[in-house]
Amino acid sequence: AQSVSQHNHHVILSEAASLELGCNYSYGGTVNLFWYVQYPGQHLQLLLKYFSGDPLVKGIKGFEAEFIKSKFSFNLRKPSVQWSDTAEYFCAVNGNNNDMRFGAGTRLTVKP
């Protein structure tokens, strides 16, 4: 069965610090990978997605993620965070079917 693990439950950073949020999944076949962001009080929005091709994908707001197949990982990165990046971040996986599995989420707090 598919599962998605996000290692960090809560990350606290100062503005301009670099960010890396971990995401590992367990699934044997081809996967589609997503990162969603949920700002306080809002619904989820897509940050970026990976289907195939270049394993380094770039998303909105300066975020990027790297798919490393050998490690079953899809970590999210941003070189310099801003206070407005304070939110909860979810990694999600879709395999060769039509269901979706989300990680438990990582809450990011950026201190001004």
Next chain:
Amino acid sequence: EAQVTQNPRYLITVTGKKLTVTCSQNMNHEYMSWYRQDPGLGLRQIYYSMNVEVTDKGDVPEGYKVSRKEKRNFPLILESPSPNQTSLYFCASSLPTSLAGGHLHEQYFGPGTRLTVT
């Protein structure tokens, strides 16, 4: 404006009183889905639908029902709500894999429904 709408946004009810949360999308999407969000557990898929009259169980379908009689609507039904169904519920829609090169496309989420069952 392309959107997914849910009603009601907030609901407090009592154990055993049947309720329906509506979900509607105006993007002509075939794929629709319901999730519940609980602290520390992220989003868990309840049911999803590939098209009209086609529904499938997600990870946590127990205690819920859905129907898909029209493409735009995907209501979530709790026949006999219990306190463990207190949660934040999100509806989402998307292009299906059959129309997206075999991939599940970006999902568009509704604003959420906060349900409290006492």
